[in-house]
Amino acid sequence: MIVVGGASGRLGRRTVSFLLERVDAARVVALSRTPEKIADLGVATRPADFNDPNGLVRAFDWAERLLLISTDVPGPGRIQQHTNAVRAAAEAGVGHVLYTSMVRAGEPDNPAVIAVDHRETERALAESGLTHTLLRESLYCEMTLFTAPGAVASGVLASNRGDGATGYVAREDVAAVAAALLADGGHEGELLDVTGPAAATDSEIAAILTEVTGRPVRYQPLTDDEAIAGMVERGMPEPVARSSASFGKAAREGWLDVVSDVVERIGGREPTSVAGFLAANRTALVAT
Numbered sequence: 001m002i003v004v005g006g007a008s009g010r011l012g013r014r015t016v017s018f019l020l021e022r023v024d025a026a027r028v029v030a031l032s033r034t035p036e037k038i039a040d041l042g043v044a045t046r047p048a049d050f051n052d053p054n055g056l057v058r059a060f061d062w063a064e065r066l067l068l069i070s071t072d073v074p075g076p077g078r079i080q081q082h083t084n085a086v087r088a089a090a091e092a093g094v095g096h097v098l099y100t101s102m103v104r105a106g107e108p109d110n111p112a113v114i115a116v117d118h119r120e121t122e123r124a125l126a127e128s129g130l131t132h133t134l135l136r137e138s139l140y141c142e143m144t145l146f147t148a149p150g151a152v153a154s155g156v157l158a159s160n161r162g163d164g165a166t167g168y169v170a171r172e173d174v175a176a177v178a179a180a181l182l183a184d185g186g187h188e189g190e191l192l193d194v195t196g197p198a199a200a201t202d203s204e205i206a207a208i209l210t211e212v213t214g215r216p217v218r219y220q221p222l223t224d225d226e227a228i229a230g231m232v233e234r235g236m237p238e239p240v241a242r243s244s245a246s247f248g249k250a251a252r253e254g255w256l257d258v259v260s261d262v263v264e265r266i267g268g269r270e271p272t273s274v275a276g277f278l279a280a281n282r283t284a285l286v287a288t
């Protein structure tokens, strides 16, 4: 069986649909804490809660390959959830685990605060003896839509990213890579950076927004404190603002500029550029 965790989420759903283009639906099992949410996927479903180690062993039963998608609430609880999943996979005798990590997660100096969650999960996988492959994702192109519409409306894209570039990848492209690996196997023991075709700075994104919308947008650099204060002022809880600003710092310091050919080489598709992604989302950019 090919077992897909987090199948109710955006990445998991798309991975299952790509997978069904490659393998028989009878080989696929999708997981969620609430299986009713994924009844429409057209594959068998099982309940799986990363907080419930015993239930996870049952969820992973008969898995030749398993996609472990990182859960969505960063912090120490997430490390425990992922560690539970790794232990359960080992107990269930899973043949090959794919884990969605982040670029340069393995380096302790990485200032992105969530890097530690991925680093500890990667460590648990290494210590488990499980055959595994790390899909170290860049930031999703979709993340640019949190700030881009406001930047188009105000004419200013302000951030603490400075001149740092980010190799934004479309979630769809990550799903294509995950589905190819689940269907075809291979790449055991490899660490795969899953990124877009080029890294872009915020000045370049401002120029793309200008081009795509016809409205002038310029880049304005912020300090880390200014970025945090701005996000809090707009209603973001302070811990979330600090976490978000830590990504800005990581970009500014060059931790997110990784670019690879994995989407094309393994996913078998031309990777979406951030310019192409923003052009495809023009309606959302000019909605404000």
Ligand SMILES: NC(=O)c1ccc[n+]([C@@H]2O[C@H](COP(=O)([O-])OP(=O)(O)OC[C@H]3O[C@@H](n4cnc5c(N)ncnc54)[C@H](OP(=O)(O)O)[C@@H]3O)[C@@H](O)[C@H]2O)c1
Binding pocket: 005, 006, 007, 008, 009, 010, 011, 012, 031, 032, 033, 034, 037, 048, 049, 050, 051, 069, 070, 071, 072, 073, 081, 100, 137, 138, 139, 140, 143
């Ligand atoms: N690279 C990036 O820029 C970026 C951005 C955002 C997020 N991410 C990471 O990428 C992951 C996938 O992204 P996405 O957009 O697909 O996220 P999403 O739509 O929010 O989906 C999150 C998934 O996590 C599952 N989940 C959460 N807690 C769980 C638990 N205790 N046990 C089992 N499953 C649990 C959810 O399943 P149920 O609720 O159905 O159980 C859901 O399917 C995220 O979870 C996050 O770790 C990366």
